[in-house]
Amino acid sequence: MAEPIGSSCLAVNGLVTGYDARNVLTGVSLSLNSGELVTVVGPNGHGKTTLLRAISGLLPVRKGSVSLNGRAISGLPAHRVAANGVIHVPQGDLLFAGMSVLENLLMGAYLDSDQVAVARRLDEVFSLLPKLAERRTQIAASLSGGERRMVGIGRGLMMKGSVMLIDEPSLGLAPIVIEQIYEVIARLKASGRTILLVEENPARVADIADRIHLLDNGAFVWSGEPAVLLQGDELLATYLGG
Amino acid sequence: MDIIGPVLVAGMTTGALYALATLGLSLVWGSLGMLNMAHGTLLTLGGYAAFTAASQLGWPVPVAVLAAAAVGGLIGALIFMLVAYPLSRRSPETFETTIMIATFGVALTLENIVLRLYGGQPLGQPLSVGGSISLGRFVLPWQNLVIIIAAIALMAATALFLARTKAGRAIRATAQNPDAAKLLGVPVARVYLQVLILSGILAGVCGVLVSSITQLSPSLGADPMLKAFIMCVVAGLGNLPGAIITSFALAIVEAVVQFLAGARWGFPALLAIVILVLIRRPGGLFGRVEMRRL
Ligand SMILES: Nc1ncnc2c1ncn2[C@@H]1O[C@H](COP(=O)(O)OP(=O)(O)O)[C@@H](O)[C@H]1O
Numbered sequence: 400m401a402e403p404i405g406s407s408c409l410a411v412n413g414l415v416t417g418y419d420a421r422n423v424l425t426g427v428s429l430s431l432n433s434g435e436l437v438t439v440v441g442p443n444g445h446g447k448t449t450l451l452r453a454i455s456g457l458l459p460v461r462k463g464s465v466s467l468n469g470r471a472i473s474g475l476p477a478h479r480v481a482a483n484g485v486i487h488v489p490q491g492d493l494l495f496a497g498m499s500v501l502e503n504l505l506m507g508a509y510l511d512s513d514q515v516a517v518a519r520r521l522d523e524v525f526s527l528l529p530k531l532a533e534r535r536t537q538i539a540a541s542l543s544g545g546e547r548r549m550v551g552i553g554r555g556l557m558m559k560g561s562v563m564l565i566d567e568p569s570l571g572l573a574p575i576v577i578e579q580i581y582e583v584i585a586r587l588k589a590s591g592r593t594i595l596l597v598e599e600n601p602a603r604v605a606d607i608a609d610r611i612h613l614l615d616n617g618a619f620v621w622s623g624e625p626a627v628l629l630q631g632d633e634l635l636a637t638y639l640g641g
Numbered sequence: 642m643d644i645i646g647p648v649l650v651a652g653m654t655t656g657a658l659y660a661l662a663t664l665g666l667s668l669v670w671g672s673l674g675m676l677n678m679a680h681g682t683l684l685t686l687g688g689y690a691a692f693t694a695a696s697q698l699g700w701p702v703p704v705a706v707l708a709a710a711a712v713g714g715l716i717g718a719l720i721f722m723l724v725a726y727p728l729s730r731r732s733p734e735t736f737e738t739t740i741m742i743a744t745f746g747v748a749l750t751l752e753n754i755v756l757r758l759y760g761g762q763p764l765g766q767p768l769s770v771g772g773s774i775s776l777g778r779f780v781l782p783w784q785n786l787v788i789i790i791a792a793i794a795l796m797a798a799t800a801l802f803l804a805r806t807k808a809g810r811a812i813r814a815t816a817q818n819p820d821a822a823k824l825l826g827v828p829v830a831r832v833y834l835q836v837l838i839l840s841g842i843l844a845g846v847c848g849v850l851v852s853s854i855t856q857l858s859p860s861l862g863a864d865p866m867l868k869a870f871i872m873c874v875v876a877g878l879g880n881l882p883g884a885i886i887t888s889f890a891l892a893i894v895e896a897v898v899q900f901l902a903g904a905r906w907g908f909p910a911l912l913a914i915v916i917l918v919l920i921r922r923p924g925g926l927f928g929r930v931e932m933r934r935l
């Protein structure tokens with residue numbers, strides 16, 4: 400299901416952004432090579448969602464830059480960023496509540512006028528998330544939390560893109576459903592997708608992340624491989640405790 | 642009884658007109674959060690555009706109706722580009738209030754231009770059909786039939802467009818969740834522009850239909866606009882089928898009250914219904930308080 404992609408996919412450099420007079424992110428840098436799964440972990444309210452919204456153009460970048468496959472995308476409006484190939488599965492799904500599952504998925508293919516390709520991707524989404532095929536005519540508002548999350552991910556997969564941003568896929572779900580969602584994410588990674596994943600809990604992403612960035616108060620306080628993070632109990636303890 | 646027929650015909654005719662006016666108002670209100678106070682003025686402009694095309698330029702009837710649609714759509718587009726878009730960019734938080742005041746200003750300006758150009762005296766709309774069909778003792782004037790059919794056809798076309806086309810789906814998606822639509826590549830500002838053009842087209846043709854059973858005057862659209870506002874409030878915002886059903890139902894109630902108690906009781910009866918509905922269901926009959934839906 401992976402799209403053909405170049406090497407260093409997404410690069411964020413010295414990103415500063417925020418709301419009104421306040422900067423939430425005070426200089427964040429990260430980069431993703433193609434096929435990598437990188438995660439940003441941090442407590443509630445420290446700017447994870449803000450980071451993803453700035454990358455995808457929903458929030459203006461105040462300083463620094465974002466580039467995709469070597470092209471600058473910071474400063475573009477969100478719909479142009481999407482057209483450049485950034486897929487953003489937002490926190491809380493943001494589904495079209497009054498539309499059916501199928502219509503939600505088809506909205507994901509809004510930019511694609513090649514009907515054959517759209518039908519093929521729809522098949523791929525249904526084989527990855529068979530539940531959605533069963534529920535295709537159901538109105539999104541009437542789905543369970545786990546099903547809604549799957550529609551959110553499926554809708555993102557209907558887009559053509561070179562990098563996928565996923566914001567707290569575990570939010571508000573029961574542990575067993577979280578496991579199912581993470582199985583899906585693991586399969587996306589295995590199929591070669593480039594993914595920037597945001598979570599609150601480092602233990603949850605340790606198994607699948609190539610690299611982890613710990614976000615604290617608007618800046619990264621630690622970056623490295625998950626194995627190192629989990630060994631450094633002390634670091635983790637201070638971080639989670641503080 | 643002989644009077645049931647005429648009362649029903651009157652109710653259905655005004656119902657069709659209210660529904661068409663309501664559809665245009667509700668589309669814009671539900672998707673942009675913009676109460677377009679100039680919506681009635683778009684009806685007026687449509688009526689005068691058709692009048693000018695048909696009786697001053699001598700264009701054939703269908704072309705005159707298209708002219709009304711074009712003028713409505715064009716002014717709708719200009720309202721978005723020159724007023725709504727800049728306002729929403731400058732201060733999105735206060736948009737819902739400022740846009741009401743701004744479009745009220747637009748309405749006053751445009752109505753005064755119409756007054757300057759055409760004068761205040763009522764004019765006859767040449768686009769009307771005479772005669773009637775009688776089914777036994779039941780008499781149905783052609784004009785009423787044309788209005789009912791035209792309004793229903795336009796509403797059905799709009800519903801099909803929204804339900805079945807990609808552009809229509811993008812309009813609904815944007816109304817339900819603009820941020821999500823942007824993330825999928827939908828140029829939301831262009832979608833809003835399309836919504837205002839569509840609303841303007843519906844208003845322009847609606848104005849022609851209204852003037853064909855009344856007369857042309859600069860305040861032609863004021864009453865349908867007021868009624869459309871009432872329908873939106875009673876039905877609940879953003880539920881288009883609900884708004885249309887409400888329009889027909891309340892128009893028939895209004896016609897019955899007017900027949901039984903006298904013409905001046907029609908509007909108080911509508912207001913009483915509004916108050917009763919809002920006491921029992923603050924979100925409207927079909928609406929949910931905080932959710933916009935198309
Ligand atoms: N729309 C907004 N307006 C103003 N402040 C906001 C807005 N959204 C988030 N914030 C603030 O920005 C900070 C970071 O929020 P967020 O990025 O959502 O954190 P996280 O996703 O890590 O939980 C928080 O202090 C939050 O209150």
Ligand SMILES: [Mg+2]
Nearest residue numbers: 447448490567
């Ligand atoms: Mg968040």
